[in-house]
Amino acid sequence: MSALLSVKGVSKRFRGLVAVDRVSFDVEKGGVFAVIGPNGAGKTTLFNMIAGMFPPDAGSIAFDGDRIDELPPDRVCRRGIGRTFQIVRPFPGLSVEDNAVVGALMHRYSVDDARARAHEVLRRLDLYDKREQRASSLTLPDRKRLEVARALATDPKLLLLDEVMAGLRPTETDRMVAILQSLNRDTGLTILLIEHVMRAVMALASHILVLHHGAAIAEGRPEQVVRDRAVIDSYLGVEAIDA
Amino acid sequence: MIARLLDGVSRRTLLMLGALLIVLIAAPLFAGDYLLTVLILILYFAYIGQSWNIMMGFAGLLSLGHALYVGLGAYTAAALYVHFGVGPWFGLLAAVPVASLAGAFIGFLAFRFRVAGVYFAILTIAFAEFARVGFDHLGWTRGSAGLFLPVAQYAHNDLWNLRGHPAMFYYILLAATTLALIGCRALLRSRIGYFWLAIREDEEAARSAGIDVFRYKMIAVVISAGMTSFAGVIYAFYYNNLFPEQVFHILRSIEIILGPIVGGLGTLFGPILGAFILTGLSETLTAVLNALGVDIPGVKQVFYGVCLLLVITALPEGVWPWLRARIGLKERQP
Numbered sequence A: 001m002s003a004l005l006s007v008k009g010v011s012k013r014f015r016g017l018v019a020v021d022r023v024s025f026d027v028e029k030g031g032v033f034a035v036i037g038p039n040g041a042g043k044t045t046l047f048n049m050i051a052g053m054f055p056p057d058a059g060s061i062a063f064d065g066d067r068i069d070e071l072p073p074d075r076v077c078r079r080g081i082g083r084t085f086q087i088v089r090p091f092p093g094l095s096v097e098d099n100a101v102v103g104a105l106m107h108r109y110s111v112d113d114a115r116a117r118a119h120e121v122l123r124r125l126d127l128y129d130k131r132e133q134r135a136s137s138l139t140l141p142d143r144k145r146l147e148v149a150r151a152l153a154t155d156p157k158l159l160l161l162d163e164v165m166a167g168l169r170p171t172e173t174d175r176m177v178a179i180l181q182s183l184n185r186d187t188g189l190t191i192l193l194i195e196h197v198m199r200a201v202m203a204l205a206s207h208i209l210v211l212h213h214g215a216a217i218a219e220g221r222p223e224q225v226v227r228d229r230a231v232i233d234s235y236l237g238v239e240a241i242d243a
Numbered sequence B: 001m002i003a004r005l006l007d008g009v010s011r012r013t014l015l016m017l018g019a020l021l022i023v024l025i026a027a028p029l030f031a032g033d034y035l036l037t038v039l040i041l042i043l044y045f046a047y048i049g050q051s052w053n054i055m056m057g058f059a060g061l062l063s064l065g066h067a068l069y070v071g072l073g074a075y076t077a078a079a080l081y082v083h084f085g086v087g088p089w090f091g092l093l094a095a096v097p098v099a100s101l102a103g104a105f106i107g108f109l110a111f112r113f114r115v116a117g118v119y120f121a122i123l124t125i126a127f128a129e130f131a132r133v134g135f136d137h138l139g140w141t142r143g144s145a146g147l148f149l150p151v152a153q154y155a156h157n158d159l160w161n162l163r164g165h166p167a168m169f170y171y172i173l174l175a176a177t178t179l180a181l182i183g184c185r186a187l188l189r190s191r192i193g194y195f196w197l198a199i200r201e202d203e204e205a206a207r208s209a210g211i212d213v214f215r216y217k218m219i220a221v222v223i224s225a226g227m228t229s230f231a232g233v234i235y236a237f238y239y240n241n242l243f244p245e246q247v248f249h250i251l252r253s254i255e256i257i258l259g260p261i262v263g264g265l266g267t268l269f270g271p272i273l274g275a276f277i278l279t280g281l282s283e284t285l286t287a288v289l290n291a292l293g294v295d296i297p298g299v300k301q302v303f304y305g306v307c308l309l310l311v312i313t314a315l316p317e318g319v320w321p322w323l324r325a326r327i328g329l330k331e332r333q334p
Helices: A043-051 A073-079 A096-104 A111-124 A140-153 A170-187 A198-204 A229-236 A238-242 B002-006 B011-030 B033-058 B067-084 B088-112 B118-136 B166-188 B191-201 B203-208 B213-239 B250-263 B270-292 B299-314 B319-326
Strands: A003-014 A017-028 A032-036 A058-063 A081-083 A158-162 A190-194 A207-212 A215-220
Touching: A003 A043, A003 A190, A017 A032, A017 A043, A017 A058, A017 A190, A017 A207, A017 A215, A032 A043, A032 A198, A043 A073, A043 A081, A043 A158, A043 A190, A073 A081, A073 B203, A081 A140, A096 A111, A096 A140, A096 B191, A111 A140, A111 A170, A111 B191, A140 A158, A140 A170, A170 A190, A170 A198, A190 A198, A207 A229, A215 A229, B002 B166, B011 B033, B011 B166, B033 B166, B033 B191, B033 B213, B033 B250, B033 B270, B067 B088, B067 B118, B067 B213, B067 B250, B088 B118, B088 B213, B118 B250, B166 B191, B166 B213, B191 B203, B191 B213, B203 B213, B250 B270, B250 B299, B250 B319, B270 B299, B270 B319
Parallel strands: A032 A190, A032 A207, A081 A158, A158 A190
Antiparallel strands: A003 A017, A003 A058, A207 A215
């Protein structure tokens, strides 16, 4: 098995609170892996550890065969993990294009090459026509897609998406889902996402991990996970099954 | 190479810049001694404003202690000249590394220990103040008694030793300002420039986009400090005397930052325009008050402050972005 990302027994505590409790999982190359769970389940903490914002207290994280759990965020990104933030953080004063150019410069030394890559990514995310606008003038759905564009411009092997659907209307959600699906299909990009919007999760994910109070309570294929007793009790509720 | 530098500059911008440059080159032929002195002051602040703008305008690092780099440049070159007869251009080879190293040291302390925002600004003030007090007691530079350079007659211009007529200093500063403008533009449009802007906009997001924030902040400080020290060398050889109490004083640091702020932070032409506006304003006020026969101490400063307040309130983004739109130079943001 070729796991691109391998998380083993990872824990994190903040003072007395155990935010993530011995979580292990593997993300297969080319897959779309979703982490779901109620608010406060530790999803974002888990993400931040993978992205290098802070190291885990215990356990290990390996990416592409190498340990990355002691690396700072910029080195993690250069290894090939692009991320978005739950609360979007594009560079507000820069144009849409330049936001993507910054990402593209990660593995490129020529600004012209980076600009070409930025254009390619912006086309994919339906932002090309808005490339001259300031990022701060974009609507929320556009800013969310811009975050994805900037992360994507760094040519990641793994894309970490932290609730990119949150706050989007259903049509916007479908648009984002379609974009991510085509990315995964066309380029073989591996995606790890945290998501609350089950409609998107079910459409995208090939594999789901459910967190509750920091611990993994279920893992498997989407259709198995949504019928899991523990998952229904703690998170989804009975009506979700029919949704 | 030249095509590369001009890439993206509109014809109109180029024409206006060319016209301005020609006017400035011709200016000493028509300007009297007094006006020439004013022009020198303007270019001096335009140049340092550009240097400071690299840190604040590009990388978002607020330095309130740039007098430190001016002073280090001035003292290094002047002391080498006085003690060893080393000419200012060779002195520059020592002055720039000294100032850059000082910048690197402050930068290292700040960025290593995540000192940011106003705390970083306070740190820069602190080091400028250390220097002010320290140089007061430094015998090699004659302490608080001041370091004096032998004053030359204006019989002929000795460019090699920077002894001569103010017009010589004027042209040196004009060349430096022009080169700084070109250099800043090249930097801003380079990979480094993009990374600086990203760091200025959102440091955490920049880090997550793979940018080694520490490294690029260090580069900004080192370049800015080194560039600034050149102005210090010119300062020393133009005024021929250096007192720690004057050179390193926090007022000098504040003077430096007003131009870019009024002109437009992070813009390329803002620091130059700001220097013209501020020095012009100051000189106009002096002339008007003299003409009116007003001779109350502090009146000029009050008017200066009020004008500054009005400009900053009306155009918080700076005068240049507003003016640029007015004269139809909608240059795309780099």
